[in-house]
Amino acid sequence: MSMGRIWSLLFLAVPVLGTLLFLIGMFAQSGPLALWFPENINPLATEIDRLHDLILALIGIVFIGTSGALFWFLWKYDAASNDQAAKFVHGHHRLEIWWTIIPSIILVVLAIYQFKVYADVRINRPMLAGADGQLGTSDDQPQPPSFEVVGRQFEWRIRYAGEDQLLDTADDVIGEVNELHAPTDQRLVGSLKAADVLHSFFIPALRLKNDMIPGSRQIVWFEASKPGNYDIVCTELCGWGHYKMKGRFVVQSPADFEEYLQRLRKLQFERSYDGQSPDPLSPSGEPAESTAAMKVSSRP
Amino acid sequence: MSASGAAQWNASHAHAKSSGGMWHFLTTYVFARDHKIIGLQFLFSTLIWFFVGGMLAMAIRWQLAWPWQNMPIVGPMLFSGEGGQISPEFYTTLVTQHATVMIFFVIIPILTAAFGNYLIPLMIGAEDMAFPTLNMCSYWMMWPAFCLIGFSFFVPPYGAGAGWTSYPPLSVLTESSPGSGLAQTLWLGGVTCVGIASMMGSVNYLTTIIQMRAPGMTMMRLPMTVWAMFITAILQAFALPVLTAGAIMQMTDRLLGTGFYLPELASANNSAPAAGGGQPLLWQHLFWFYSHPAVYIMILPAMGMVSDILATFSRKPLFGYRPMVYALCIIAGLGFIVWGHHMYTSGMSPVLGITFAAATVLIAIPSAVKVFNWLGTLWGGKIQMTTALLFAVGFVSMFIIGGLSGILMASTPVDIVIHDTYYIVAHFHYVLVGAATMAIFGGIYFWYPKMFGRMMNEFWGKVHFALTFIFINGTFFPMHLLGAGNMPRRYADPYHFEMFADMLPLNRFITICALASMASQLIFALNFILSLFWGRRVGRNPWNSNTLEWAAPSPPGHLNFDFQPVVYRGPYEYGDPAGGARDFKPQTERPQDGGRQESGHA
Numbered sequence A: 001m002s003m004g005r006i007w008s009l010l011f012l013a014v015p016v017l018g019t020l021l022f023l024i025g026m027f028a029q030s031g032p033l034a035l036w037f038p039e040n041i042n043p044l045a046t047e048i049d050r051l052h053d054l055i056l057a058l059i060g061i062v063f064i065g066t067s068g069a070l071f072w073f074l075w076k077y078d079a080a081s082n083d084q085a086a087k088f089v090h091g092h093h094r095l096e097i098w099w100t101i102i103p104s105i106i107l108v109v110l111a112i113y114q115f116k117v118y119a120d121v122r123i124n125r126p127m128l129a130g131a132d133g134q135l136g137t138s139d140d141q142p143q144p145p146s147f148e149v150v151g152r153q154f155e156w157r158i159r160y161a162g163e164d165q166l167l168d169t170a171d172d173v174i175g176e177v178n179e180l181h182a183p184t185d186q187r188l189v190g191s192l193k194a195a196d197v198l199h200s201f202f203i204p205a206l207r208l209k210n211d212m213i214p215g216s217r218q219i220v221w222f223e224a225s226k227p228g229n230y231d232i233v234c235t236e237l238c239g240w241g242h243y244k245m246k247g248r249f250v251v252q253s254p255a256d257f258e259e260y261l262q263r264l265r266k267l268q269f270e271r272s273y274d275g276q277s278p279d280p281l282s283p284s285g286e287p288a289e290s291t292a293a294m295k296v297s298s299r300p
Numbered sequence B: 001m002s003a004s005g006a007a008q009w010n011a012s013h014a015h016a017k018s019s020g021g022m023w024h025f026l027t028t029y030v031f032a033r034d035h036k037i038i039g040l041q042f043l044f045s046t047l048i049w050f051f052v053g054g055m056l057a058m059a060i061r062w063q064l065a066w067p068w069q070n071m072p073i074v075g076p077m078l079f080s081g082e083g084g085q086i087s088p089e090f091y092t093t094l095v096t097q098h099a100t101v102m103i104f105f106v107i108i109p110i111l112t113a114a115f116g117n118y119l120i121p122l123m124i125g126a127e128d129m130a131f132p133t134l135n136m137c138s139y140w141m142m143w144p145a146f147c148l149i150g151f152s153f154f155v156p157p158y159g160a161g162a163g164w165t166s167y168p169p170l171s172v173l174t175e176s177s178p179g180s181g182l183a184q185t186l187w188l189g190g191v192t193c194v195g196i197a198s199m200m201g202s203v204n205y206l207t208t209i210i211q212m213r214a215p216g217m218t219m220m221r222l223p224m225t226v227w228a229m230f231i232t233a234i235l236q237a238f239a240l241p242v243l244t245a246g247a248i249m250q251m252t253d254r255l256l257g258t259g260f261y262l263p264e265l266a267s268a269n270n271s272a273p274a275a276g277g278g279q280p281l282l283w284q285h286l287f288w289f290y291s292h293p294a295v296y297i298m299i300l301p302a303m304g305m306v307s308d309i310l311a312t313f314s315r316k317p318l319f320g321y322r323p324m325v326y327a328l329c330i331i332a333g334l335g336f337i338v339w340g341h342h343m344y345t346s347g348m349s350p351v352l353g354i355t356f357a358a359a360t361v362l363i364a365i366p367s368a369v370k371v372f373n374w375l376g377t378l379w380g381g382k383i384q385m386t387t388a389l390l391f392a393v394g395f396v397s398m399f400i401i402g403g404l405s406g407i408l409m410a411s412t413p414v415d416i417v418i419h420d421t422y423y424i425v426a427h428f429h430y431v432l433v434g435a436a437t438m439a440i441f442g443g444i445y446f447w448y449p450k451m452f453g454r455m456m457n458e459f460w461g462k463v464h465f466a467l468t469f470i471f472i473n474g475t476f477f478p479m480h481l482l483g484a485g486n487m488p489r490r491y492a493d494p495y496h497f498e499m500f501a502d503m504l505p506l507n508r509f510i511t512i513c514a515l516a517s518m519a520s521q522l523i524f525a526l527n528f529i530l531s532l533f534w535g536r537r538v539g540r541n542p543w544n545s546n547t548l549e550w551a552a553p554s555p556p557g558h559l560n561f562d563f564q565p566v567v568y569r570g571p572y573e574y575g576d577p578a579g580g581a582r583d584f585k586p587q588t589e590r591p592q593d594g595g596r597q598e599s600g601h602a
Helices: A003-027 A043-077 A093-123 A240-244 A254-273 B003-012 B021-030 B035-065 B088-124 B132-140 B142-152 B182-211 B224-256 B280-297 B300-314 B321-335 B350-378 B387-410 B412-418 B422-452 B458-476 B478-484 B498-534
Strands: A147-152 A155-160 A179-183 A187-194 A199-203 A208-212 A218-223 A228-234 A247-252
Touching (some): A003 A043, A043 A218, A043 B350, A043 B387, A043 B412, A093 B350, A147 A179, A147 A199, A147 A208, A155 A179, A187 A208, A208 A218, A240 B088, B035 B142, B088 B142, B088 B224, B142 B182, B224 B280, B224 B300, B224 B321, B280 B300, B280 B321, B300 B387, B321 B350, B350 B387, B350 B412, B387 B422, B387 B458, B422 B478, B458 B478, B478 B498
Antiparallel strands (some): A147 A155, A199 A228, A228 A247
């Protein structure tokens, strides 16, 4: 076997090992390579997973095809193993047309499909008719945001709408720092803000991500179908503590959620009764320590 | 091209010798105006910064593999203030400066300014660039940038830390992060200087290519390298002013309180509220309006060089010359209207997101056409497996991966999930390290004989290729899996999240591959340096290639050619059966049947 053919085998290893790695990642149950998207508990976002898998399958086929062809041409037309003269060909007009048109059709169909998914997930937004009177698109029933998350160096501050189901009113319930609770099986609308620099609110289990921009309010919505504890991750560089902004997203039954809100109200009442200002609480019930960014960082 | 002809040529083009000594040395080799010297100045400077950027990457990988642990040997030297470890503040600096150095001091200058400067006049048959003094200024404008960003490493916490993307308010509010102080101002100054250098260069290249082609060198007979440099120069000329303006605005926000990017009463870490009245997203639009074309600036010249290398070593014409040219133009054109795909989750209007998604998906079409044409060039060839060819094929292999993963990101709903995760890191490292860097190495092995009159060692070149190819794939392919697992970017320690805790073994594997790939570059460095003195001497055209630079001496003297080049055909006439024993026809060789011009088969 000539050296040239050995080189071509190196290029064959790429599609073989690459495909293998992806298959292991997708289907392995355990081991260091068993890495894939976490379970999606947001029924409003299942189309995202389907779209990802469709695109992955498509690009997987193209990857194997083109990388395979690359290997094959190197193997077959290696000068040391092949006596034939090179083909004196400058191109092929018809071929150029076909291999432009066919990918174009595939990509345009893909683009239209992903527009539809995106419209379902982000453009057809709940109609908001909150205290500021802002309106959204589609939907019949107005649904103003029922919780607010403020990203701040380096924590998440939470607030829930009270009995009047409107934020920014006197009966708002202050939540615990870094812990967002939500009831199952209801579409929930939330408001995202930033207190200082850009942050980004990402809950992988909900396939939900939106930047938090100082000076603006971002509206997100989701449904959580499965009780449990999930991670909230900051995905916009916000300073040295960017990696530390760990939040917990707790999904509970509606009854448990109401009970939780009641407990928060009671704590809030007790603290205001004691003359304390309504600062956000840490999970222990004590006022949260502000994580000043200029402090020398402490290790996790 | 007879000896007397050459002498006559030299005599008619002789320049009065300067008085010699220090002045001559300074104006020839330091403040050089010869495009070849300037090209080599850029080459050496950028290769040194390549080492610096690589070391920064090794530090990042160390932290992700052994978080918060003392780096052996160098740790106490570099991080004495933190007990030999990387601090969280310094981690943000590492990710910022690694990207800044690699993009602005390595990939863009090496492709456009090192190869562009060296090759363009030679490939079009010109004596030099249109504006030699401007060319000299464009190299020396890099030095203020080198000094500003270099100096920022010594300002605690040792550099700017707002990401190479420098998003406000983090980058503008000095109290929001230790890295947002003086270091960030220096960073902005450095980026502005680099932008000015780039704009000077682009004006030069455009004028030279349009105005100074040799007789017979029509646009459709240009080598793909020159077409690529031409289109890239258009990208630089139109996109850079926006970044430069935006960066100046960020500087005035920081120093003069202009508030372009700050909302009302902006404050971080209990700082005094700024007047504000601006919009953080404005920076993102201005920044990405340049930085998306920038990524095409970083790939188009590589594509052009790979086309030339593949045709030369397949010994057959480039498949589809005209479609390849059109594809370059369409990629560049579309590249101007897709910048919003970096901002899908930014809170901008989702309807706007749709328009960007449409344009982004469309870019896949000319990119695919190019890949098919490269495959078509290899098909049916008589492939000589030289080091340069291996790197060019490595480019194609890795561009396929990087380009295809981009389709996932183009799709807005999927991007919502994978934005700012390692999926994105995998994608851009495949196109930048996998593709652009492979092409850079291929270009160096290919054009080294022209630059220095000696060959690099082919055996060690192939060793370098094998190790680099294996370890680069080992470093970046697993990052797709990390991204699927939603591991975020720019995290000093993701493992304290339960959902990321299992990623440590794979991250360690990646780090080991990264360290190995960095170590392999030592072979390249030694080969490069030692071949300068002991490489095998070669003549004008060691590769039997067609383009004009191979008709000049190796290395070319002042004014490049010792005859007047006249072009009779396109650049890829390899393997013509009517050519007899020789399987190539240089562009500047007279046709056999005296005078009848061969039309290019474009």
